Amino acid sequence: MSQQATEQVHGHYIGGEWTDGDGATFESENPATGETLATFRRGTGADVDAALEVAESAFPAWRNLSYIDRAEYLWDIYHELRDRHEELGEVVTKECGKEISEGKADVTEAWHMVEWAAGNARHPHGDVVPSEVAGKDSYMRRKPRGVVGCITPWNFPVAIPFWHMAIALVEGNTVVWKPAEQTPWCGQIIAEMFEDAGIPDGVFNMVQGFGDAGAAITDDERVDTVLFTGSAEVGHEIGDKVGGEPGKLAACEMGGKNGIVITEEADMDTAVHAAIMSSFKTTGQRCVSSERLIVHEDVYDEFKARFVDVAEAVAVGDPLAADTFMGPAIEADHVEKIREYNDLAREEGADVLVDRFELEDSEIPDGHEGGHWVGPFVYEIDYEPDLRCLNEECFGPHVALLEYSGDVERAVEIHNATPYGLAGAIISEDYRQLNYFRDHAEVGLAYANLPCIGAEVQLPFGGVKKSGNGYPSAREAIEAVTERTAWTMNNADEIEMAQGLSADI
Numbered sequence: 001m002s003q004q005a006t007e008q009v010h011g012h013y014i015g016g017e018w019t020d021g022d023g024a025t026f027e028s029e030n031p032a033t034g035e036t037l038a039t040f041r042r043g044t045g046a047d048v049d050a051a052l053e054v055a056e057s058a059f060p061a062w063r064n065l066s067y068i069d070r071a072e073y074l075w076d077i078y079h080e081l082r083d084r085h086e087e088l089g090e091v092v093t094k095e096c097g098k099e100i101s102e103g104k105a106d107v108t109e110a111w112h113m114v115e116w117a118a119g120n121a122r123h124p125h126g127d128v129v130p131s132e133v134a135g136k137d138s139y140m141r142r143k144p145r146g147v148v149g150c151i152t153p154w155n156f157p158v159a160i161p162f163w164h165m166a167i168a169l170v171e172g173n174t175v176v177w178k179p180a181e182q183t184p185w186c187g188q189i190i191a192e193m194f195e196d197a198g199i200p201d202g203v204f205n206m207v208q209g210f211g212d213a214g215a216a217i218t219d220d221e222r223v224d225t226v227l228f229t230g231s232a233e234v235g236h237e238i239g240d241k242v243g244g245e246p247g248k249l250a251a252c253e254m255g256g257k258n259g260i261v262i263t264e265e266a267d268m269d270t271a272v273h274a275a276i277m278s279s280f281k282t283t284g285q286r287c288v289s290s291e292r293l294i295v296h297e298d299v300y301d302e303f304k305a306r307f308v309d310v311a312e313a314v315a316v317g318d319p320l321a322a323d324t325f326m327g328p329a330i331e332a333d334h335v336e337k338i339r340e341y342n343d344l345a346r347e348e349g350a351d352v353l354v355d356r357f358e359l360e361d362s363e364i365p366d367g368h369e370g371g372h373w374v375g376p377f378v379y380e381i382d383y384e385p386d387l388r389c390l391n392e393e394c395f396g397p398h399v400a401l402l403e404y405s406g407d408v409e410r411a412v413e414i415h416n417a418t419p420y421g422l423a424g425a426i427i428s429e430d431y432r433q434l435n436y437f438r439d440h441a442e443v444g445l446a447y448a449n450l451p452c453i454g455a456e457v458q459l460p461f462g463g464v465k466k467s468g469n470g471y472p473s474a475r476e477a478i479e480a481v482t483e484r485t486a487w488t489m490n491n492a493d494e495i496e497m498a499q500g501l502s503a504d505i
């Protein structure tokens with residue numbers, strides 16, 4: 001599929017064939033204009049069933065290839081992602097509304113993950129473990145688990161699928177993937193890449209569709225591991241359902257109510273820069289975006305004044321234009337959700353400092369009147385741990401300023417007082433405060449003097465508490481898609497047991 005939208009209805013990629021199925025059609029929309037980009041077929045239980053069947057039958061031959069041979073298919077895709085960087089970055093921006101540097105970064109992050117996973121094929125896998133018996137050798141060997149179901153979100157429509165699939169495939173699993181219903185065009189292009197790479201039939205399968213197709217994947221007993229990145233609501237459902245079944249594994253990475261601590265020792269330029277990036281990049285629609293800024297009373301007024309100035313000024317507009325900082329929200333329903341959270345903050349006592357939720361007509365670029373526009377919403381509120389607006393994820397450019405007094409321990413206490421624990425940052429020039437945050441912030445990703453967005457692929461990406469139960473990415477994803485065999489071999493003539501156990505018979 002090229003960068004141009006077409007009239008055709010695009011189907012699923014199952015067993016090396018493009019199939020249509022009999023599901024209803026749905027459209028991919030450009031959230032900056034409201035225009036239809038392309039039409040797709042909605043996956044049904046029958047499509048998922050067909051994909052799982054071929055994925056299961058392709059598994060034995062695929063697992064018997066060497067790691068390095070499996071990785072070769074991924075290297076082809078790596079080169080294609082690089083060669084088509086500009087074009088694909090533009091597709092990402094058109095389909096999910098992220099400004100163009102972010103659209104391109106999504107593609108870059110994808111090839112970084114492919115590079116990491118495929119490069120890993122030439123690294124040692126497993127461990128040699130000493131035995132207490134001189135004549136024995138013990139090893140830990142990894143084996144693929146079988147069929148991996150991958151369910152990915154719209155906000156990183158190219159990178160996150162590769163977080164899941166590059167690792168699952170190199171490790172010897174076969175894959176059934178459902179792209180987000182908001183970004184099927186990216187799904188189509190990725191499936192075409194696997195087809196072009198000549199991956200054996202049935203090893204990679206893509207079924208377009210909505211939550212019902214996702215549930216058909218996660219509910220099926222042929223699926224050995226589910227990798228999920230997306231909302232906490234769906235992730236917990238999958239975690240409970242799949243994780244509770246013997247022999248099945250789920251690694252889910254969900255949202256956050258991420259916070260940044262700005263202490264009395266903070267450099268203000270860094271603080272404002274990091275907070276703006278964290279709160280408004282991707283229009284606040286990253287699972288790592290920050291919705292809470294926890295600021296020491298000594299620097300509160302200065303930070304507030306500077307943060308508000310920049311939040312008033314950041315450019316919201318055409319995501320394809322080079323000087324745009326924020327594109328639109330993903331869809332009309334999501335604009336309503338953001339509105340509800342802005343209203344909720346007001347009801348809970350917020351003093352609103354910046355309200356650009358409804359953009360001025362003059363801010364909306366020509367030809368973009370049908371876009372799902374929202375701008376920054378910044379408020380201050382007296383801190384109380386149970387306020388809903390400080391505990392629930394809005395997933396938009398909606399951010400609270402919270403003033404604290406006392407030491408960094410108090411700031412971290414406020415920082416940790418949400419059910420989530422994905423990402424967080426501290427801004428301070430005092431290394432003791434930084435170290436305190438590193439050791440006590442309840443998050444999977446912690447940053448010092450940086451935004452809390454922008455993780456690199458070789459780091460474990462996942463959260464604690466309500467943010468996740470596993471790492472569907474990088475090194476830790478290998479744990480979710482492999483089984484370990486502890487292999488012990490006797491090199492002596494006699495059997496000798498460990499723990500002094502008698503071997504006499």
Ligand code: UN1
Nearest residue numbers: 155286287288453454455
């Ligand atoms: C997400 O927020 O949904 O760390 C994923 C980051 C990106 C991935 C974000 N590498 O901001």
